[in-house]
Amino acid sequence: MKDDLAELLAQVKAKNPGEPEFHQAVYEVFESLAPVLDRHPEYRKGKILQRMIEPERVIMFRVPWQDDSGEVQVNRGFRIGMNSAIGPFKGGLRFHPSVNLGILKFLAFEQVFKNSLTTLPMGGGKGGSDFDPKGKSDNEVMRFCQAFMAELSRHIGPDRDVPAGDIGVGSREIGFLFGMYKKLRNEFTGVLTGKGIGWGGSLIRPEATGYGAVYFAAEMLKTRNEELAGKVCLVSGSGNVAQYTVEKLIEMGARPVTLSDSAGYIYDEAGITREKLAFIMQLKNVQRGRISEYASKFGDAVYTPIDRKLDHNPLWNYQAQCAFPSATQNEINEKDAANLLRNGVYVVSEGANMPTTIGGVNQFLEAKILFGPGKAANAGGVATSGLEMAQNSMRISWTREEVDARLQGIMKAIHKTCRATAERFGTPGNYVNGANIAGFLKVANAMLDQGIV
Numbered sequence: 001m002k003d004d005l006a007e008l009l010a011q012v013k014a015k016n017p018g019e020p021e022f023h024q025a026v027y028e029v030f031e032s033l034a035p036v037l038d039r040h041p042e043y044r045k046g047k048i049l050q051r052m053i054e055p056e057r058v059i060m061f062r063v064p065w066q067d068d069s070g071e072v073q074v075n076r077g078f079r080i081g082m083n084s085a086i087g088p089f090k091g092g093l094r095f096h097p098s099v100n101l102g103i104l105k106f107l108a109f110e111q112v113f114k115n116s117l118t119t120l121p122m123g124g125g126k127g128g129s130d131f132d133p134k135g136k137s138d139n140e141v142m143r144f145c146q147a148f149m150a151e152l153s154r155h156i157g158p159d160r161d162v163p164a165g166d167i168g169v170g171s172r173e174i175g176f177l178f179g180m181y182k183k184l185r186n187e188f189t190g191v192l193t194g195k196g197i198g199w200g201g202s203l204i205r206p207e208a209t210g211y212g213a214v215y216f217a218a219e220m221l222k223t224r225n226e227e228l229a230g231k232v233c234l235v236s237g238s239g240n241v242a243q244y245t246v247e248k249l250i251e252m253g254a255r256p257v258t259l260s261d262s263a264g265y266i267y268d269e270a271g272i273t274r275e276k277l278a279f280i281m282q283l284k285n286v287q288r289g290r291i292s293e294y295a296s297k298f299g300d301a302v303y304t305p306i307d308r309k310l311d312h313n314p315l316w317n318y319q320a321q322c323a324f325p326s327a328t329q330n331e332i333n334e335k336d337a338a339n340l341l342r343n344g345v346y347v348v349s350e351g352a353n354m355p356t357t358i359g360g361v362n363q364f365l366e367a368k369i370l371f372g373p374g375k376a377a378n379a380g381g382v383a384t385s386g387l388e389m390a391q392n393s394m395r396i397s398w399t400r401e402e403v404d405a406r407l408q409g410i411m412k413a414i415h416k417t418c419r420a421t422a423e424r425f426g427t428p429g430n431y432v433n434g435a436n437i438a439g440f441l442k443v444a445n446a447m448l449d450q451g452i453v
Helices: 002-015 020-039 041-045 048-052 101-117 138-152 171-185 208-222 240-251 274-286 292-297 334-342 358-367 380-394 400-424 431-449
Strands: 057-066 072-083 089-095 124-129 161-164 232-235 258-261 264-267 302-305 322-324 347-349 370-372
Touching: 002 020, 002 048, 020 041, 020 048, 020 101, 020 358, 020 431, 041 048, 041 431, 048 431, 057 101, 057 138, 072 089, 072 101, 072 138, 072 161, 089 101, 089 171, 089 380, 101 124, 101 380, 101 400, 101 431, 124 138, 124 161, 138 171, 161 380, 208 240, 208 322, 208 347, 208 370, 208 380, 208 400, 232 240, 240 258, 240 274, 240 322, 264 292, 274 292, 292 302, 334 358, 358 370, 370 431, 380 400, 400 431
Parallel strands: 089 124, 089 161, 232 258, 232 322, 322 347, 347 370
Antiparallel strands: 057 072, 072 124, 258 264, 264 302
């Protein structure tokens, strides 16, 4: 069976050249599935893997818009519907210069398994543009979002495809996108999640991914009769995921000491407090400033600019017990993983999508640390998006406490499922195998039930 998987992976690389992130995501899942296919030959006969790695649809379009100086700019837009076997496509929109087809296919593929794990009826999709909102005025962002939605609106809907935010797409962008969709379609529906509280959004949605990653880490620690209180934690990024990871860590008695952005990172040995976090949120969410300003404000903190010549990220080279990579894909390589292990880290809960390379993941698994892969640990965001969809459908709004309780329940259920599935297939404690297999089984069974479509 492993030979068959190797042959299929070779076909993936041949059919999708120049898409290393997609190849990596597929490989990571395939690595877990050999025992499943040995027990269930019906998946092989039904060509489930071959069907699962091909998107149901890929939409690519041009996005012309006008900047503040009157110049016409042209970007490229995408929307990928990867798999809708268990529900309408669901996944974020990313606005960043790095966006291309391969990046979005990897994200959409990951989303399929992540959404399956949430226990909610959502398929997997992803989209975005190579547009960079950084440095753009609000009016420029609005004009771009309106131009982007002019095409995207043809392909989405509350029962077809429900986008959300991602890197570069926050509350401002969701507002502009939703406003244009409503104008074009002449309807008020829950077609986007991450909306404002006053017009269909859900409480806890901005916090959900970060909170969920912390809840998952807490569940992993419970298996060793430990808790987060008193643990030193390394956190990367400074967007929504990182901010609310830090917030929940502080609430649970841990000591987060790092944050980063694309220019560098800060290390605050004394710990990021509620007061310091409030400064970061104002800095990043309102002023749209750089993390270096944190060190200027709080003198005990040290700021280190990124040196792209290094073969490792020094943020991951401090003594700690927990790490929460919350920035972007492949931010922890083999050397970073070795540094984390050497410095005493034994809990890694991924807030970002696929932030650890395959070599890094293998080191974590060999060391038998508590390693929560992104498709499980960061599923809280899309789970709460699903709760937002439910509230929109019922025309109701749950309280903060209700949503947070549901989120905690979902993260506990995901942890329990991953742990039980890993044991069932002979790899106890391996959350990577548990997440991949559990996510796969639900989607694969639905595909078999629905025939060759």
